Amino acid sequence: MNNRIKELRARYNLTQEDLAKKVNVRRETIVFLEKNKYNPSLKLAYDISKVFEAKIEDVFLFDE
Amino acid sequence: MKEKITIQEKQILVSVISSILILGFYSLYVYQKYIAGNPEILNDFKFWGRSFLFLIPVSIVVQIIIHIIFAIINKIITNEDFPSITDERDKLIELKAIRISHWIFISGFVLSMGSLTLNMQPYVMFITLIFSGFIAAIVSEIVKIYYYRKGI
Secondary structure, X not given: OEEOHHHHHHHOOOOHHHHHHHHOOOXXXXXXXXXXXXXXXXXXXXXXXXXXXXXXXXXEEOOO | OOOOOOHHHHHHHHHHHHHHHHHHHHHHHHHHHHHOOXXXXXXXXXXXXXXXXXXXXXHHHHHHHHHHHHHHHHHHHHOOOOOOOOOHHHHHHHHHHHHHHHHHHHHXXXXXXXXXXXXXXXXXXXXXXXXXXXHHHHHHHHHHHHHHHHOO
């Protein structure tokens, strides 16, 4: 699974730390998400998508 | 680029080193005080019961003290704070580490029962139990470092 977190974070002018605080995780978790080395829970995916005012499938790109 | 060691990884390393030191010094203490002059005590169940029961609280208290000292020294040197939250990734890593350490301990338990089946001395069973618990704890910490570094 890929994601657009880094791109959207830049668009919303958020640092990794800012996003981590908004979704209540540690900054390292955002780092690993951006590197595609961690698959988030549905709740975290939902929370991140909400920050970017987008649907989950627009932030997290599932490989068919 | 070489990745910087995080505070979790430092904490885990401190746990590994302190576990090794605690068991090492405790074993040495028990050996010198009780076993050296009286090897027959190795087959005394009461001795093993007391040793286990004493090791557990001592280990917990010493670990807590070592972690407090580490937190103070780390704060002075790096000005880093410990993370105030444990997130889902931490919990997942913890669960994976517990699962692996559980299997190691169960394997040690089976081995220890095997030693009784093979008519070995009871102390072999107790030493196998202590050793498997120790290895399970160390491997669990190493697994955590692996997942924190490589990702899940």
